[in-house]
Amino acid sequence: MSKFFAADSSSESESESSAEEFEPPKRVVASKVYQISDDEEETRRVVRSTKDKRYEEIRLAIKKLKNLKKIKDMSSILETFENMTKAFEKAKKIVEKEGMPRFFIRCLSELETFVIECWDDRDARKQMSKNNAKGLTTLRQKLRKYNRDFEEDINKYKEDPDEGDEVSEEEYRSESEKESDDEPAANAFKKTTVSKPASNFLKKAASDDDDESSDHWSSDDDDSELSSDDEKYGENFAAKFLKKTPGDEKKDKEAAKKKKEDKARDKKPKLKDVEGEEGGEWEEVKGGIPMAKEKPKMFAKDTEINHEAVNKKLLEIISARGKKGTDRSDMIELLTELAEISEANNLGPAMKSKILLNRISAVFDYNPNIATCMKDEMWQLCLESIGQLITILEDNSHDMTLSDNILEEQENLTEPVYRIRGCILTVLERMDEEFTKMLQACDAHSTDYVERLKDEQVVCDIIKRLVLLLEGNATTEEICRVYLRNIVHLYYKFDKSAMASETEMTESEHEMDKMCRFIHDKDNTDRIRTQAMMSHIYHHALHDRWYQARDLMLMSHLQDTIQHSDVPTQIMYNRTMVQLGLCAFRQGMINDAHNCLVDIQSSGRAKELLAQGLLLQRQHERTPEQEKIEKRRQMPYHMHINLELLECVYLVSAMLLEIPYMAAHEFDGRRRMISKNFHHVMRVSDRQALVGPPESMREHIVAASKAMKNGDWNACHNFIINEKMNIKVWELFYNKESTIKMVVEKIQQESLRTYLFTYSSVYDTLSLTTLAEMFELNTYKVHSIISKMIINEELMASLDEPTQMVLMHRTEPSQLQALALQLSEKVSSLVENNERIMEMKQGTFYFQNKFGQADNAGGNQQNRQQQNQYKRFPDRNRNQRYTKYDSRQSDSRQGGRYDKGQQRYDRTY
Numbered sequence: 001m002s003k004f005f006a007a008d009s010s011s012e013s014e015s016e017s018s019a020e021e022f023e024p025p026k027r028v029v030a031s032k033v034y035q036i037s038d039d040e041e042e043t044r045r046v047v048r049s050t051k052d053k054r055y056e057e058i059r060l061a062i063k064k065l066k067n068l069k070k071i072k073d074m075s076s077i078l079e080t081f082e083n084m085t086k087a088f089e090k091a092k093k094i095v096e097k098e099g100m101p102r103f104f105i106r107c108l109s110e111l112e113t114f115v116i117e118c119w120d121d122r123d124a125r126k127q128m129s130k131n132n133a134k135g136l137t138t139l140r141q142k143l144r145k146y147n148r149d150f151e152e153d154i155n156k157y158k159e160d161p162d163e164g165d166e167v168s169e170e171e172y173r174s175e176s177e178k179e180s181d182d183e184p185a186a187n188a189f190k191k192t193t194v195s196k197p198a199s200n201f202l203k204k205a206a207s208d209d210d211d212e213s214s215d216h217w218s219s220d221d222d223d224s225e226l227s228s229d230d231e232k233y234g235e236n237f238a239a240k241f242l243k244k245t246p247g248d249e250k251k252d253k254e255a256a257k258k259k260k261e262d263k264a265r266d267k268k269p270k271l272k273d274v275e276g277e278e279g280g281e282w283e284e285v286k287g288g289i290p291m292a293k294e295k296p297k298m299f300a301k302d303t304e305i306n307h308e309a310v311n312k313k314l315l316e317i318i319s320a321r322g323k324k325g326t327d328r329s330d331m332i333e334l335l336t337e338l339a340e341i342s343e344a345n346n347l348g349p350a351m352k353s354k355i356l357l358n359r360i361s362a363v364f365d366y367n368p369n370i371a372t373c374m375k376d377e378m379w380q381l382c383l384e385s386i387g388q389l390i391t392i393l394e395d396n397s398h399d400m401t402l403s404d405n406i407l408e409e410q411e412n413l414t415e416p417v418y419r420i421r422g423c424i425l426t427v428l429e430r431m432d433e434e435f436t437k438m439l440q441a442c443d444a445h446s447t448d449y450v451e452r453l454k455d456e457q458v459v460c461d462i463i464k465r466l467v468l469l470l471e472g473n474a475t476t477e478e479i480c481r482v483y484l485r486n487i488v489h490l491y492y493k494f495d496k497s498a499m500a501s502e503t504e505m506t507e508s509e510h511e512m513d514k515m516c517r518f519i520h521d522k523d524n525t526d527r528i529r530t531q532a533m534m535s536h537i538y539h540h541a542l543h544d545r546w547y548q549a550r551d552l553m554l555m556s557h558l559q560d561t562i563q564h565s566d567v568p569t570q571i572m573y574n575r576t577m578v579q580l581g582l583c584a585f586r587q588g589m590i591n592d593a594h595n596c597l598v599d600i601q602s603s604g605r606a607k608e609l610l611a612q613g614l615l616l617q618r619q620h621e622r623t624p625e626q627e628k629i630e631k632r633r634q635m636p637y638h639m640h641i642n643l644e645l646l647e648c649v650y651l652v653s654a655m656l657l658e659i660p661y662m663a664a665h666e667f668d669g670r671r672r673m674i675s676k677n678f679h680h681v682m683r684v685s686d687r688q689a690l691v692g693p694p695e696s697m698r699e700h701i702v703a704a705s706k707a708m709k710n711g712d713w714n715a716c717h718n719f720i721i722n723e724k725m726n727i728k729v730w731e732l733f734y735n736k737e738s739t740i741k742m743v744v745e746k747i748q749q750e751s752l753r754t755y756l757f758t759y760s761s762v763y764d765t766l767s768l769t770t771l772a773e774m775f776e777l778n779t780y781k782v783h784s785i786i787s788k789m790i791i792n793e794e795l796m797a798s799l800d801e802p803t804q805m806v807l808m809h810r811t812e813p814s815q816l817q818a819l820a821l822q823l824s825e826k827v828s829s830l831v832e833n834n835e836r837i838m839e840m841k842q843g844t845f846y847f848q849n850k851f852g853q854a855d856n857a858g859g860n861q862q863n864r865q866q867q868n869q870y871k872r873f874p875d876r877n878r879n880q881r882y883t884k885y886d887s888r889q890s891d892s893r894q895g896g897r898y899d900k901g902q903q904r905y906d907r908t909y
Helices: 003-021 050-071 074-090 092-098 102-121 122-127 130-159 165-187 201-206 210-218 219-233 239-241 246-269 307-319 328-344 351-366 375-393 423-439 447-453 454-471 474-488 497-498 507-522 526-542 547-557 560-566 569-584 588-601 623-630 644-665 675-685 697-709 713-720 723-729 736-759 770-774 779-791 814-840 856-872 876-881 885-893 900-908
Strands: 400-403 418-421 765-767 797-800 807-808
Touching: 003 713, 050 092, 074 092, 074 102, 074 130, 092 423, 102 122, 102 130, 165 814, 210 885, 239 526, 246 675, 307 328, 351 375, 351 400, 351 418, 351 876, 375 454, 375 876, 423 447, 423 454, 423 474, 423 623, 447 454, 447 547, 447 569, 454 474, 474 507, 474 526, 474 547, 497 507, 497 713, 507 526, 507 560, 507 770, 526 569, 547 560, 560 569, 569 588, 569 644, 588 644, 644 675, 644 697, 644 736, 675 697, 697 713, 697 736, 713 736, 736 770, 736 779, 765 770, 770 779, 770 807, 779 797
Parallel strands: 400 418
Antiparallel strands: 765 807, 797 807
16 A cells, blocks of 8 residues: 555544544433524634725626526616626725726627617517506616717727626636635534434434435535445445556446436325225325415404495595506405395495496506507496496486586485486496497407497497487586487488488488587587588488488588698598588489599598508608507598599599590690599509500509590400409499499590590581491480580580581691690790799889980889779780781681681680
């Protein structure tokens, strides 16, 4: 045996002998047994420097930040960041001595990168909760401000981010190892106490606590390792340090693995198998059955339940409303229970009404977010509570007064006449708003929307019951408000019976007329009166009562003041004008239909103006708040107007007006556009290199317009009326046969007008019979159309009744003459502009008198005389310009014939 091992054995023997020498004497067993608590046991103390303590706080905060960044909990990240900055402030003196810690700069740099990435991800930001979004904004601002002080260090770190990171960690580990090495030296000076159990009971307790002590102290494990080494190597302990073969290493690894598994198995809690009478086994189950909490009792056992006690309890429940820790669902349950107690003790209808009013308010408060809608169960509870309240008011209409003008001191809940503070109209309006929000939140094409829409009948019934209740017992202001709620649910609904009877007023028409007239006469606020009038116009237009709707719109003068109204009123005005335009189209009033629809369709934002959806804005993006507000204004889907139908009606009306006008003013330089949108659609089609058969609604109308321009009414008819267009547009009208018939007649008439404008210069005479056969019109209809054109001086012709012929006068200029006239007009306007510019530059100081000398006063006087002469005779200079043209045309008037149309043409050109 070597000296090294011999020395080791001697030291071990010395330590053992010294331990035997200093072994304390056995303690005398006391008569009473005391159980030592865990708090009295001595714990290991660690002595650390101030630097380590401060840096440890910062490191713990950084570790927490890393974990929070993984789950993107912005509010917690903000709080942890603030704690980290506070910890860094405490360590500022140490940082000034030792230098800036690398791990702190790395944390700031990584946190800044993380915040920038989160801020740039807009989709994720929109999906964040309110607290996280607010936390991200605040953290971004605070981090920017805080990083300004460490800008140089952060930039250096970003240039070489890996340098120094490992060094700091190693330094941190080495410091912790030094502390652990110093701990045994410190523990050597501690006084060791050894206590032996005083009885068998304490021995048993000590044996039970062996597992716990093994977790805290590693001395038992070390002894076991030594004993296992002794068993393995025996007396030849030097074999442990000899070189091992690969086979021996493999065996050692397997043995260590097996030992580890045994140790882990011993640490697991063992199940206690207890065999019962039937030989079954008990299994350990985590948790248990949750204990049912008993609801707190509303009143004490011996309390007398009367009006005073119930009212006091009600005030106690209401006082918790709006507080931070209040559970809203518990409040609703308590109010429901209180209503049952009140009813069971026959405290009267007034007490129950007051409790129901507060329960309805609690239901409305259940959802704190205004933008979101109610839950289904809360909505059903709200409808049920309002129904019960209206039933009580109906049963006690003569003995009960419910008003918000009654003070709390004036309330009378005990005996008739009952007086209760509250407003049923406010409850009704809030219920209607919640119903609209629920419809807005549903997908319009799902079954949920249909199921939710079934509740509209319940809402309408509640409104009608309240109308009957308030008609004789409320003020005119309250009646106007409840009438408006009834109108809002009635004006857009189509009544087939109204279309069947043209003379008699139907029930819906009579009801609308009665309520709108009352509001118009009695209401003092412009807003309710305006909305009622527009609803009345909408209802008239929906049922093809064109003249009543038009007269109401013209008498109201809404088009002059609507730009000063609020946004919902403007949306209602847009919807009314659109419905008025559709009504005019169904009645064959093409010009009126175009005038009603041109403002909505020319902007290209019909969907947004009618509150039927949001469009992307190119100039600027909406903020989330603006988007929420605009979404709240959207109309429910069942109140939408078909936008494709609207566009088709507008384009067909524009086609019937624009194509004849373009043919009549083909060579007119001052020609104006009736419909810019229609011209844009035509230009887009002309730019296409290859035009195929029409597919969409727009393409059909463009193809029909080109056919009408050539005078081919049959092709135009086939493009407008076909299977595709019937499915998309014409079948959406109630009387589709009459509408299609009207459109075909208009196409025939306007095609005839276009044909006459286009080819009048080619013919000398035209037969009315031939024209009637070409366009499949009645001869009398053709005669009527041509007569109107001659009267309106649109066509230079005359009718020969005996021969049924149209005689063309050939007064229209040819294409060359029209172009020459346009050139002469443009040149003359150019000369006038030049003269004005010269006068503005030179002034009036250079006018010469009759002697050829410059005379300022005379020049000014002469200029003023010329201006006055021009004001008195404005047409003198204009007629002098065309003297040559008039003299040329006077040759054609020889023989005593005077052509009125020619005179008009001469004056025009």
